[in-house]
Amino acid sequence: MQHLTKKVTILIILLLTLNPALGASEITLNDIERPESAILLIVDGLGASYYYPELTPFALDGSELSRAGTQNLAFGTRIINISTPYPDTGIAHSVIVTGFSEANEEIVGYPDATIYDITRQHGFFNIAVMEKGDFMNMREEQDIILYAENNSIDDPKISVQSKNPPPGVLELMDDWKEKLPEYLDGKSGVGKYSAYNKWGIDAANAVAVYMIEEHPTSKFFLTVNVGAIDSGGHNMGDDDYIRLVEDLDRDIYSLYETAKENDMAFFFTADHGMAFAKKNARRGGHVSEKYVSMKESLRIPFVMISQNAVPGLISGGYGEEDIAPTILSVLDLPNHLQYADGTSIHVKKYASIFVKADSEYKVSLWDGGTKLSEQSASELIFAGLPLNASYTVKASGAGGTFEEKVSLDSDRQFRFDNKTGLNQKQMAAGILIIIVNIAGLAIIRRIK
Numbered sequence: 326m327q328h329l330t331k332k333v334t335i336l337i338i339l340l341l342t343l344n345p346a347l348g349a350s351e352i353t354l355n356d357i358e359r360p361e362s363a364i365l366l367i368v369d370g371l372g373a374s375y376y377y378p379e380l381t382p383f384a385l386d387g388s389e390l391s392r393a394g395t396q397n398l399a400f401g402t403r404i405i406n407i408s409t410p411y412p413d414t415g416i417a418h419s420v421i422v423t424g425f426s427e428a429n430e431e432i433v434g435y436p437d438a439t440i441y442d443i444t445r446q447h448g449f450f451n452i453a454v455m456e457k458g459d460f461m462n463m464r465e466e467q468d469i470i471l472y473a474e475n476n477s478i479d480d481p482k483i484s485v486q487s488k489n490p491p492p493g494v495l496e497l498m499d500d501w502k503e504k505l506p507e508y509l510d511g512k513s514g515v516g517k518y519s520a521y522n523k524w525g526i527d528a529a530n531a532v533a534v535y536m537i538e539e540h541p542t543s544k545f546f547l548t549v550n551v552g553a554i555d556s557g558g559h560n561m562g563d564d565d566y567i568r569l570v571e572d573l574d575r576d577i578y579s580l581y582e583t584a585k586e587n588d589m590a591f592f593f594t595a596d597h598g599m600a601f602a603k604k605n606a607r608r609g610g611h612v613s614e615k616y617v618s619m620k621e622s623l624r625i626p627f628v629m630i631s632q633n634a635v636p637g638l639i640s641g642g643y644g645e646e647d648i649a650p651t652i653l654s655v656l657d658l659p660n661h662l663q664y665a666d667g668t669s670i671h672v673k674k675y676a677s678i679f680v681k682a683d684s685e686y687k688v689s690l691w692d693g694g695t696k697l698s699e700q701s702a703s704e705l706i707f708a709g710l711p712l713n714a715s716y717t718v719k720a721s722g723a724g725g726t727f728e729e730k731v732s733l734d735s736d737r738q739f740r741f742d743n744k745t746g747l748n749q750k751q752m753a754a755g756i757l758i759i760i761v762n763i764a765g766l767a768i769i770r771r772i773k
């Protein structure tokens with residue numbers, strides 16, 4: 326398998342790269358590893374209450390429900406307490422990709438609204454395999470998407486929509502479109518629903534493997550939605566819903582192994598959960614009035630597996646709108662999501678400083694009296710800084726000269742504005758990357 330991770334070495338500081346096409350400069354000062362591509366798996370209707378061993382699901386009448394026996398992602402970085410602001414499929418998917426708690430399907434189509442706008446600006450292909458959550462503006466964000474036109478497992482209608490596909494992926498998706506009947510033939514009930522999910526996961530895994538093998542230098546962001554846990558919650562009882570969750574936990578193994586073996590980031594979440602009126606109910610729901618405010622409808626899992634994320638359980642309360650900023654932070658991409666009100670969850674092993682200016686500024690990074698790096702650009706990223714260390718960022722350009730001391734517990738963003746000067750709010754586009762760690766700093770001092 327091709328090793329996708331870019332091993333950033335100290336030598337790269339001697340090869341400062343300026344990419345005028347992206348308006349972004351990248352300087353790296355370290356040998357840390359970070360993911361270059363990512364998979365985002367959204368399990369439609371998977372309530373964290375049924376998935377996390379630490380939680381217990383209850384029915385509307387107060388009776389305790391069963392939890393799935395799940396093993397597969399227990400070793401990742403797990404956010405235990407995270408909820409959707411509103412448990413509706415279209416709205417919740419919109420929140421996930423925009424980082425905005427009041428997002429809807431229309432906002433997904435606005436410029437610079439989604440993670441896909443940012444990945445595209447940084448050279449990623451946006452690829453998707455989606456059984457649900459594939460509304461028009463979501464499809465439009467993708468370079469190519471294999472999706473279900475309807476939500477029927479008995480009579481599924483699968484399509485491919487493509488505008489800028491990586492060579493070969495359209496043909497591959499067309500092949501996978503034809504494979505669905507053989508997954509479903511002769512099956513019924515839970516078995517058929519799980520087969521529908523497995524088809525989506527296997528198709529996504531085939532696309533990921535193809536990209537890794539055939540386009541090893543291309544970065545890609547692969548979004549996957551599996552729909553039959555949600556369908557099962559609506560059409561079957563709580564006991565069948567749990568069986569579907571356990572089947573899924575088994576069937577995702579190949580997909581996250583592909584991510585792990587190739588040092589990609591793997592993000593696992595859900596749009597919303599599912600609630601039941603009582604034990605042995607014959608159908609459930611999440612957005613109807615009686616279920617909409619139940620924890621079982623609102624709580625979602627969020628698990629990350631990435632080489633630059635600290636594994637373990639993360640406590641504290643978070644919202645679904647924090648997912649997009651966290652994904653960008655793990656990918657070392659700047660959070661210039663136009664509407665985001667979420668913030669990144671501190672899971673990364675290092676911090677990064679993102680700088681954006683209206684025009685070209687000379688920007689330098691200082692550790693005490695030692696200048697670590699200097700570059701002239703309008704967009705910069707200093708990534709890979711050790712956590713809890715102090716640095717000074719100096720910048721001079723059309724708006725004047727600025728100096729700011731920072732102590733980093735997470736990523737920081739600066740904007741140098743020609744009219745109002747320094748503005749630490751979100752920036753609007755582009756980058757320069759400098760990666761520093763303690764080892765890196767020592768070597769830099771020797772070079773100087």
Ligand SMILES: [Zn+2]
Pocket residue numbers: 369370413414415457555596597
């Ligand atoms: Zn949904």
